[in-house]
Amino acid sequence: MAKKENRTGDTASHVGFAGEHPRLEATSELLRELVSHLRQNRTQLREEWVRRITEARLLTAMSQEEIFAEATSVYDSYVEALETGTFEALQSYARNLSERIIPRGVETHEVVGIVLLLRDVLARSLFAKYQTDFEKLNRILDAYEPAANRIANTVAVGFVQERERVIRQQQEAIRELSTPVLQVRERLLILPIIGVIDPQRARQLTEQLLRGIRTNRAKVVVIDITGVAAMDATVANHLVQTVEASRLLGATVIVTGLSPEIAQTLVTIGVELGKMNTVGDLQGGIEQAERLLGYKVVPIS
Amino acid sequence: MADEIRVAIASDQDIVLARQRGRTLAFELGFSSSDSTLVATAISELARNILTYARTGEIALKAIQSTNRQGIMVVASDEGPGIADVRQAVKDGFSTSGSLGLGLPGVRRLMDEFMIESELGHGTRVTVRKWKQ
Amino acid sequence: MDVPILKQGEFLIATIQAALSDADLLQLRSGLIQQVVRFRSRAVIVDVTAMDVMDSFASRTLREIAHMIRLRGAETVIVGIQPEVAFAMVQLGLTLEGVATALDLEEGLAYLNQKFRSTS
Structure with a gap:
């Protein structure tokens, strides 16, 4: 039996063996169900997300195709983070993405905005799927929310850190430039x-x-x-x-x-x-x- | 971090040893090669003053730490004749030629902080610090 | 630490290879003067590339060398002062005033060759 870390943020976060704790077992069960729902509806949810991004006039510095390509990668890393509970892949993707989009003038609020939009798109699809079973909807959302928050946090912090690094680098470059030989x-x-x-x-x-x-x-x-x-x-x-x-x-x-x-x-x-x-x-x-x-x-x- | 490094100064060989120790310590602390050179040069001058005016003395080197930076402290002490007019000795005329006197103004320029205590007939102690950029 | 002095045609080349004590520097001074007299050299190049510290004594000794060699009718060029060393020297007010300098041995030789070509 594998030791699995349950990173659910502030609500009932425990580390333990699956099966040892009934509630934990239920959470991972629910997340599995959630992940398979997101996989099945990948195409549709992704398109919905991109539509919402365009509608909200976010990432205007990027073309539609670029947004779609990045959205796909973020979506897949997102689902993977939900599934495995590990954030390293998402984190490194977020850094990599930031590195590419910062020079094009993408702002922090846009990055935070798109992640929150994805969270919203996914939550809506959960509502639609479980609207007949209110009990289950509640449990799914309880499992989903903390993980989604943590993901949003990871991406936003990754972006801000990258931005700070770029700013430091630019300051250094300006200092060098101000005394050109x-x-x-x-x-x-x-x-x-x-x-x-x-x-x-x-x-x-x-x-x-x-x-x-x-x-x-x-x-x-x-x-x-x-x-x-x-x-x-x-x-x-x-x-x-x-x-x-x-x-x-x-x-x-x-x-x-x-x-x-x-x-x-x-x-x-x-x-x-x-x-x-x-x-x-x-x-x-x-x-x-x-x-x-x-x-x-x-x-x- | 290493404790105090002490180098007894009694001959011209000791000047070389003291400044080499100082450069090594500065380098270990992560000082740039340029700053390590400034530290080594200051130590050379301080050790030379000891040898010239007091014959014997000591150079002590120490890694220091303030709240947010690291640095190096050099204390040059001797029990020589002392300096009659300390103020005059550290006065900076920016003269680039002629007699260099004690070379203390130069040492002061090489380092970030400079302190001198001297008592006639009892000796001199110069304390200098340089902080990592 | 002995500083080797090489005779190259009308020039003498002294290459400092490690940190020098005061005694070594004084020995270099007397060695160079003797050799300039002996070989009737027209110029001396002192290569200080390996010196990581140039303090007041070293600087003064180099100036004295240049001065004494000039009294013998020859020229001195100091070559190979490292950027960091130069920076520390000027902070100390040591500028080797009146002594010719060049980037490295190659430049020093080029300087002397040009100088003696135009005068002879």
Whole structure:
């Protein structure tokens, strides 16, 4: 006799051997009956569900065929979860589904919505089937409800977790993007800095640039600070450190986009501009970088 | 987690040993290779100060834990002459050339937290911490 | 820990292979000076790729090496400083001012070859 876990949520949930407990025996008996009903009416119930999804204007980012295909998979995993009482397959399907639909803009309320719709569609079909036997209907619903709740919960939580993971990943990507190290020519990198520089970002920027210098074997780096909002002593010192660290790796840094105000600030706080290679604008900086690299720019015509 | 690691500082070889121990511990705690390098460099400077100004002393390394993060603590202690003007010793002039003095401002920049206690004629104790990012 | 010094034509190449104590660094300094005099080398490359920490003493010693070699009329290039090490160095205010640097040995040789081709 197999040990079977009965996960029925808050009402009378027990773990024990089937047969040992009359009520438990009855529950699994009822779920078996329920499962066979859902299997027999698979086509019709699935279509009904998809119709309700469309009607409720859920999953609008997906085509009808896609909705139908996903609905089929969810339906089958759903029935399987009811039958076996194990949620792993459903859980992994929910994660997989979320991974595919999150990039297409499917929202949490839509996912919760479709699962609740399925629950409703199935409950209605149970009403229809057992409407003549009220007693039995009650017992079936008692067996079905907790399992259905748990399934809805599993799918929704799976979706939300996946969404959070995607958001974290995107934040990381945005951070990386906000300090892009671009290779414009062989051995020449450009680092356009935009926005506010705090110590953490300054550090990230420097580390990224140093790694970039090594992987691209860069000889010259143009740091463009046209987009830097403000420059105080701390930020200025970070900039100087970035220039110095790059030189330790054998790369020459040209700083461009230094506004007169920022130049003034740097002089006031004692940064020796003479140590820094500065050129008015990005274009001029790239030209100088090319000269340093030995490129000669010749008009084609 | 391992208890305190103590490295006696009495020769230039000990400086290398202390910083290697520090790097290993930082690495074991999951510090990035970049942060492990900062920790090792700070230990090197602290150990060097001991050797230069007090001849002998000790570097103690310890894994530490706050509510939501892990870190490493380094205590450099000696019974040397002590520092007359602690404030001056840690003053940061951002000078990048010339004499480096005790190198304490640099150590302060390498680490997240920095504390120094010194008594003339009795010795110096520098405590620094770095937290995992 | 001995640092091997290789003679390659007019250049000397010193490759640091492990963490160095202060005594090792001082030995490297005197070794290099002697060899530059002996071989009348035009340049010295010090490859520090294997150094995982460059503290104030190491940095100062490298600057001294470069300075003394310049007094002998030769050039010094420090190659192979790792990104993390460079980051830690600038935090400490160690910038090897006035000393030539290159990404690695290959770049260091390219730098010297170009330099001596254009002057000779």
